[in-house]
Amino acid sequence: MSVPTTITIAPNSAQPLTVSRLGYGTMRLTGPEIWGEPANRAEALQILRTAVEQGVTFLDTADYYGQDVTNRLIREALHPYPDNLVICTKVGATRRPDKSWVPYHRPEQLRASIDNNLRTLGQEQIQLVHLRLMGAGPVPLAEQLGAMFELQREGKILHVGLSNVTRPELLEGLQLGSIATVENMYGYAQRTTVQLPHGGANPGGEEVLDLCEQHGLPLIPFFSLLHALPKADSRISEIARRHQVSEAQVNLAWLLHKSPWLLPIPGTSSLAHLRENLQARDLHLSAEDMAYLG
Template sequence: MTDTTTTSPTITIGDLTVHRLGFGSMQLTGPGVWGPPKDHDEAIRVLRRSVELGVDFIDTADSYGPYVAEELIAEALAPYPDGVVIATKAGLTRTGPNEWPPVGRPEYLRQEAIQSLRRLELDTIDLFQLHRIDEKVPLEDQVGEPKQLQDEGKIRHIGLSEVSVEQLQEAQKIATIVSVQNLYNLAKRDAEPLLDHAAEHGIAFIPWFPLATGGLAKEGGKLDELAKKHAASPSQLALAWLLHRSPVMVPIPGTSSVAHLEDNMRAADIALSADEVQELEQAV
């Protein structure tokens, strides 16, 4: 990998060591996370530039598009540079823009994992995450199928998305869980019990919606004044706070713009004092 400029610390997920400031691919798709991007060439540039900047953890899902984000990642990056970790998810189907019905049947999860392997042009998926728990399917089946895929060498590690501490503990009775991915950002901290549990047990915590899709970074917003005070953008400040919050935190800000990507990556250069952290948390 060349032109590695990120200064974010690293974390080991299972046996894979990556920088803690990653990239999420959801925003590379069309409106409602549906269909192709408005600017295909810019999406490809974003992915390639992210790796040039030192990003080595890229998060995606079969449902982004659907299938669009995985295909873009392969087009831009395959064959992948050494050390780049690709994480994908299955368990949500798509019936239209902004529609996400959960399906956790084992045969469906297997089908999607195998198709993700093909779309991503991988021999093994580094991190395969159950996108949502399907209440109609026993958890032992939903986690048991990825465990079987892991035993077959099709996936390397297993993660969960949008779960409680209790659900994580139940899943751990079935398979080794190396990561959890829940909604979490400076303005939305309901998942703090899960984050603290993950930190205690060395499980990576991947906050989705880390910038509230730009809501935390908007001009005139609650972070805007503080950001100017610290000579940073609001998004940089929000991401710096996430990195500071816990050593197991792996933010995955997404964007369809190279300029926004480069701005986000500078968050790793911001050191926050305890007073600044408190000021941020009180402001939002």
């Protein structure tokens, strides 16, 4: 099975963005617990440079990753940015000193986050911003998205997306305005909602994939390599043995073959693992392989 190597964000808009179909998520470039500076700053910078040199044109970041760590690394490694590079960030959350994750989604907070991202990335406009939803709260989705669309009208944001979104939330968002992308947890072993140990949930990609396909929205899987594969399911290890590749590479190839609207962003803090992940672009799974994987 051959798969597209690029994907277009907001294809029907005045300013569509065509990017490589395997991006890079920067979250793992921070210190432990997504907090503080990387253990090896030189390697972190080299990972970013190598990713771009190897054809990656989509980076995912957030100013709450390590408290601006990934944004500052991106700017140090890559500014002035290549014309074809799309940097996507997220707003709607922040970190407390105890390292907990909390909502930061009131209109004035969203504006402060956008301004901070623009400053730390050294940009005048962010090409794509995901509003990360943190579960039910006192600020309605319409109010949150209204603030995002206002920032878009001001020119600070080019395209608006939704992250960590349930099916009803996505349907509501599509009624409220132009949504360009969706970013949800999704991988071979994690397809539906996962309940988090301290409350809340991560909605799965499989629950919204059909809507994304119907509306032409790239679905950007995060945590696609985070969770261990079920021990009772040896199918992915069998395909890995057949092709003489790693299970992680099969996982990424499965996403690339699953739907042309999927844009995986595997993250890593290892240069060797980055190169291994990028090799998944060249792994061609047959129709029989995909049927076997399910």
